[in-house]
Amino acid sequence: MTVMTRKPAGSARLRYHALLAGRDSDTQAWLAGQLCQVTQRRDDLPDDPEQLEHWAARHAAMVAHQHADYLMQRRQGAPRRYFANRAQALWFLQQVAPTKAVDGAWLHGCLRHWGDPRYHGLIRTYLEELGDGDPWCNHVLIYQRLLSRLGCLEGLPLDDSRYLQGALQLALGQAGEGYLPEVIGYNLGYEQPPLHLLITTHELAELGIDGHYFQLHVTIDNAASGHARRALQALRQLQPEQGQAAFYQRVRLGYRLNDLGVDTPSLIASFDLQGELLAALERKRVFGQFMHADRCRLQGRTVNQWLAAPEGLPGFLQALQAQGWIERNQDPRRCRFWQLIDGPKASMFGVFSAYEKQLWHDWIAADWQRPMRRVAPGQWESELTLETPCETVQMDGFVHLIAAMAGNRHAEPPGLRATRAYIRATGLTGGGPC
Template structure:
């Protein structure tokens, strides 16, 4: 473990944090770029700036590390009470409190995707300390985030599957700030030795069971969106034996015995506060505005459709091409279609001529809108209308995921197998570590590497 040095003594020669999409650039550099000295510099400079911002946030953790267990249990009990109150409100006929419609839920899934695609990344740096028993709790947590190498449990695989089920694989042009938490996790993973106290603190915060996770899972299920990714976190983040418990035990294991414990603890608390940077799940959910999302979506598509329509149909004296010819006219165009009866708000969308043009295999504009874009339009047209006759087909978290056989003809799998041949167990462990990073672990070779890593770790203990 690298000796801890004051934050002020670390040179910050790279400045990746600013407006204009540079957080996303930092995120992608840390996720996709080669593991070299430049990546380490990017990670450390990014963390320095984030820690400086976190220092200005209120401190929620107890002053005494020995009070952590009771504090975590108190938090968990509080969340349980709040969730029980939520369930009582719902059973009494109360409406959903997070997602107003399915488009709202899909918006949320896309907005948090940059973070979920690197789930667990903040702990990548502990992998190299597999031989040190003090890191066992953190390492166990990381390997469980990786599903112990099984795709049916690997958190990133599960989230990618969830996005694919709703054809959300192509990331929309989302706010740069939504990449912040993912970038923090990646940076902590690559600068884990220099920032071990911050990693421990971040882990303490991230692994506490939040109320929003429970409510999200409940309401996603109601909207026919498989909540398994979220319910899985409910079970493994418990304060009794799960990741929240391991987070506390790991801190106690890694706290210095003779060195400056107070300085170490202060850095742990800063790491905890890194969780509060950027937009949290509740803020993302609250930011959804269906009218704005529909207009923004149509504006993004407008340049591609402005010359694609015939001129025989006019709305308030203007052809469709004329309505699409320049920015800022789409709100008026939607109003014109409503005035002409092509869109009937707050009714079954099937009653709207515009909807029948875009939905169904025989529709004139079949394929023009993605499933998410169609959901936006459907829910916007439907408005207050509800299909009372519809049966709920919601899946209550079965989490059934086929366990595919590792494709042995995969070139990365073959390359990994060859790299391991003839090496000692310790040499194999060194060769496996890079495959457990955020970029690789959810792919076939990374999943195989995770399983081999676990097998060798057990054999070498």
């Protein structure tokens, strides 16, 4: 038998994990392949880089206009555009988790240029992604805490394509000097606040989900002075005097990498509530098929028999309804099955995770309208207590600090300490709390 040691071509998930572990051996070749894929694609950047300021202003104005439109529609009674229910929102937050877990990673290679003021805008952007080493402000940790509070930390099995953007970000951060134009271009695309960010922020709050992570990006990436602005300045400052056209062409390729994979609105729209519930049941079935007493019967079959094969699951949902355990389109709290799984005294307490319970809840509720619960932007539950020990990092050269601040490591305690030490040593301080 031959043992496969190479990553199967096209597996973004394996690439992502190899990059995360710092064990990806052919990053540059893979990145070159991804860039090759986008050469024939179109983008919305102007042909003349002199027009970029105008382009950015037009983009920001268009997003503002579309957002105002969205808000007006909502005021006039339109339903949420993205999230039909809370389960869909939790599903989405887990789908993008691999990307959020490496937020900012594409800029890691800039750190070594701390002595060159032309890089300071990009470095500052990266340091802000890292929360300047403060675990409260580190974007990766903010997102992790959000998932943790929502009971979604263990994650879902995800489609391979969910790992592509994260892999690209890590690869750009690790690929080195040869990819500066592409990094600038990717950064230019990623840091322009999109409409979907504004809508997501709004609708998460409406569903009682802390939207701080998203709200933070609305403000910190702003086009007037935030990351979007700095992205443009970096291009201006770092483009060479000779060969500007070739440089800009490569910037455009890097920009187009943002479009690989599935775009956010299409991803959200692909949610299938019943499909997700069945997938969750299938994950449970393997264990659950032996756990029920034989007196638990539905339509003459034991629950263990219902759970014996994946094909039985849709019928199991039908049987629960036929036997009166579940009546859909009503308040789930009135449903006998819901009472089995919800609450500390429920007989199946702890069987389903918070996300899985939300799937049940929303599938049962279906068309039943829950009274809306609005949470003001920025209002969120208390965070987990994280220690911020007074650090004493020995400065044994920037190489070690920079290595510890890589996109796959900066959110761990040594990475956070290194970030603070780097800021102290370089004087590249930020402008206050995140």
